Amino acid sequence: xxxxxxxxxxxxxxxxxxxxxxxxxxxxxxxxxxxxxxxxxxxxxxxxxxxxxxxxxxxxxxxxxxxxxxxxxxxxxxxxxxxxxxxxxxxxxxxxxxxxxxxxxxxxxxxxxxxxxxxxxxxxxxxxxxxxxxxxxxxxxxxxxxxxxxxxxxxxxxxxxxxxxxxxxxxxxxxxxxxxxxxxxxxxxxxxxxxxxxxxxxxxxxxxxxxxxxxxxxxxxxxxxxxxxxxxxxxxxxxxxxxxxxxxxxxxxxx
Amino acid sequence: xxxxxxxxxxxxxxxxxxxxxxxxxxxxxxxxxxxxxxxxxxxxxxxxxxxxxxxxxxxxxxxxxxxxxxxxxxxxxxxxxxxxxxxxxxxxxxxxxxxxxxxxxxxxxxxxxxxxxxxxxxxxxxxxxxxxxxxxxxxxxxxxxxxxxxxxxxxxxxxxxxxxxxxxxxxxxxxxxxxxxxxxxxxxxxxxxxxxxxxxxxxxxxxxxxxxxxxxxxxxxxxxxxxxxxxxxxxxxxxxxxxxxxxxxxxxxxxxxxxxxxxxxxxxxxxxxxxxxxxxxxxxxxxxxxxxxxxxxxxxxxxxxxxxxxxxxxxxxxxxxxxxxxxxxxxxxxxxxxxxxxxxxxxxxxxxxxxxxxxxxxxxxxxxxxxxxxxxx
Numbered sequence: 001x002x003x004x005x006x007x008x009x010x011x012x013x014x015x016x017x018x019x020x021x022x023x024x025x026x027x028x029x030x031x032x033x034x035x036x037x038x039x040x041x042x043x044x045x046x047x048x049x050x051x052x053x054x055x056x057x058x059x060x061x062x063x064x065x066x067x068x069x070x071x072x073x074x075x076x077x078x079x080x081x082x083x084x085x086x087x088x089x090x091x092x093x094x095x096x097x098x099x100x101x102x103x104x105x106x107x108x109x110x111x112x113x114x115x116x117x118x119x120x121x122x123x124x125x126x127x128x129x130x131x132x133x134x135x136x137x138x139x140x141x142x143x144x145x146x147x148x149x150x151x152x153x154x155x156x157x158x159x160x161x162x163x164x165x166x167x168x169x170x171x172x173x174x175x176x177x178x179x180x181x182x183x184x185x186x187x188x189x190x191x192x193x194x195x196x197x198x199x200x201x202x203x204x205x206x207x208x209x210x211x212x213x214x215x216x217x218x219x220x221x222x223x224x225x226x227x228x229x230x231x232x233x234x235x236x237x238x239x240x241x242x243x244x245x246x247x248x249x250x251x252x253x254x255x
Numbered sequence: 256x257x258x259x260x261x262x263x264x265x266x267x268x269x270x271x272x273x274x275x276x277x278x279x280x281x282x283x284x285x286x287x288x289x290x291x292x293x294x295x296x297x298x299x300x301x302x303x304x305x306x307x308x309x310x311x312x313x314x315x316x317x318x319x320x321x322x323x324x325x326x327x328x329x330x331x332x333x334x335x336x337x338x339x340x341x342x343x344x345x346x347x348x349x350x351x352x353x354x355x356x357x358x359x360x361x362x363x364x365x366x367x368x369x370x371x372x373x374x375x376x377x378x379x380x381x382x383x384x385x386x387x388x389x390x391x392x393x394x395x396x397x398x399x400x401x402x403x404x405x406x407x408x409x410x411x412x413x414x415x416x417x418x419x420x421x422x423x424x425x426x427x428x429x430x431x432x433x434x435x436x437x438x439x440x441x442x443x444x445x446x447x448x449x450x451x452x453x454x455x456x457x458x459x460x461x462x463x464x465x466x467x468x469x470x471x472x473x474x475x476x477x478x479x480x481x482x483x484x485x486x487x488x489x490x491x492x493x494x495x496x497x498x499x500x501x502x503x504x505x506x507x508x509x510x511x512x513x514x515x516x517x518x519x520x521x522x523x524x525x526x527x528x529x530x531x532x533x534x535x536x537x538x539x540x541x542x543x544x545x546x547x548x549x550x551x552x553x554x555x556x557x558x559x560x561x562x563x564x565x566x567x568x569x570x571x572x573x574x575x576x577x578x579x580x581x582x583x584x585x586x587x588x589x590x591x592x593x594x595x596x597x598x599x600x601x602x603x604x605x606x607x608x609x610x611x612x613x614x615x616x617x618x619x620x621x622x623x624x625x626x627x628x629x630x631x632x
Contacts, residue, residue, distance in 0.1 A: 130424070130425065130426060133333075133335040133336060134335070134336045134337075134338065134423070134424070135333060135336055135339075136328055136333055136336040136338040136339035136341070136342075137324070137327040137328060137330075137331040137333060137339070138331045138333045139327075139331075154324070154327060154331065155320075155321065155324075156319050156320065156321045156322075156324040156325065156327055156328070157319050157320015157321045158318070158319055158320070158338060159260045159261060159318075159320075160336065160338050160420070162260050163260065163261065163424055163426075163427060163573070164424050164426060165426065166425070166426030172260065172320055177320035177321050178320055178321060179320075234425060234426060
């Protein structure tokens with residue numbers, strides 16, 4: 001019996017699917033998926049954007065800011081002592097098992113001609129931070145002086161920013177259950193002091209300063225020394241600059 | 256060993272969302288597109304969409320570090336974050352689906368309310384929202400049914416945001432794939448459809464060997480195998496393309512193709528969970544005598560495969576580039592598994608309640624039929 005039912009449609013005559021219907025639908029599906037995929041894949045969104053790190057001279061908004069904090073890591077002076085890690089832990093009460101600042105150790109070259117490489121790692125306080133736009137609740141933000149910070153009272157601990165950071169600089173704080181990372185010791189910087197890691201570095205390998213001040217140590221170093229940033233292919237424009245960084249460690253390597 | 260930042264709760268979030276969206280599509284194939292072969296499943300499909308939809312926030316809560324701040328997703332909406340879209344989309348979807356069900360089930364619920372007693376009568380009265388007619392043939396509003404149905408279907412398409420959540424992260428080359436929204440939508444649709452089919456087979460408990468005509472139509476329907484074929488095709492195109500991309504991307508793809516997640520993603524997810532059901536369901540579609548057992552086995556495999564694909568994809572995206580000195584534990588922790596099983600138990604309970612309250616077995620025959628006629632499905 002043909003009945004009018006819940007969807008208010010006219011009765012549909014009984015008729016099963018034939019092989020022809022099946023093949024026709026399959027063909028349409030295959031062509032559709034191929035066309036859709038080719039359209040979607042045509043403008044590739046990944047790979048090298050051709051954007052190398054922008055350095056001090058090309059920094060776009062430096063004139064508009066009162067301060068623009070940056071960190072220079074002179075790897076020629078780093079001994080791998082990890083005093084920066086300890087000082088950071090102490091200053092910021094970082095819980096066990098997680099780090100805001102750590103020293104990466106790599107061996108480069110081929111055995112037996114290998115050489116150790118130490119690389120202090122921080123939040124890069126990127127000019128184009130990928131963690132900021134992905135935060136669903138606006139808890140991560142970039143301050144006017146370029147520092148990328150987290151509003152701990154607003155963060156929901158979803159971990160999206162942790163996934164988005166290409167440097168592995170963020171973690172979920174196991175005590176406060178929010179995202180956490182290096183703030184460049186914002187509480188000290190705002191009080192006119194150096195970050196704890198900089199203040200404690202025994203080799204003087206860490207230099208912090210204002211890019212907008214041409215007389216700052218950072219500005220002078222950047223003017224004189226060739227510097228590199230990590231993962232320039234990501235287009236994040238980091239504000240942590242390395243002097244003497246082994247070129248084998250700049251691209252696409254784990255943090 | 257470090258647990259994955261995004262582990263089982265995130266996979267469960269995507270899984271539940273997909274099941275709900277897929278179930279709604281299954282329902283809408285009959286209610287909206289009038290696909291006759293899906294008519295026997297429509298009511299169970301709507302119930303599945305509603306229950307899984309209500310369950311989506313549970314794994315989200317368990318995943319968040321600060322679940323109490325969940326309202327921030329709505330109060331501090333950030334349009335550039337696909338995860339930020341989750342709040343408005345999910346709330347709108349759940350409201351629209353429930354409203355749509357109110358109009359879809361209205362005649363059945365009114366009739367059931369008239370004959371029900373006790374708690375069930377009160378529950379049915381609450382579901383009706385408005386005062387039901389005391390006698391006569393209850394009529395639903397076709398316009399409201401159509402509008403809420405279209406809105407629900409559009410919102411299902413917006414579930415592609417789940418794929419965008421991963422797709423917009425350039426630092427994870429495996430995830431940074433523009434095809435993700437479509438792939439997530441497809442896995443959701445096939446898993447939801449498979450779940451409804453399994454529920455229908457389990458609850459109807461068909462007797463005898465010969466399927467009834469309506470049942471045979473669904474068993475021979477090419478819709479599910481067509482979706483599976485499209486999903487397989489997109490996977491093939493996607494990963495072949497990625498395999499020829501930059502070295503970073505190639506290393507990420509290797510994790511899925513031959514690395515730690517290959518067994519789960521490639522063999523269980525795509526092989527056992529997609530290709531085998533595609534073959535079985537295609538045999539049913541082309542056969543004059545389709546088997547329920549083929550559909551049942553396919554549905555189970557699709558559900559397993561859907562989970563495997565999602566877990567493999569999400570885990571592989573994180574493990575291929577672990578920070579120095581960190582080794583990720585790729586499998587869920589015991590706590591995560593216990594939590595997941597507990598959530599599934601809660602969903603099972605919700606299904607029991609939904610099936611007990613709702614008149615899903617009743618068919619109110621409307622139109623030119625005698626007033627109030629009610630027959631069993």
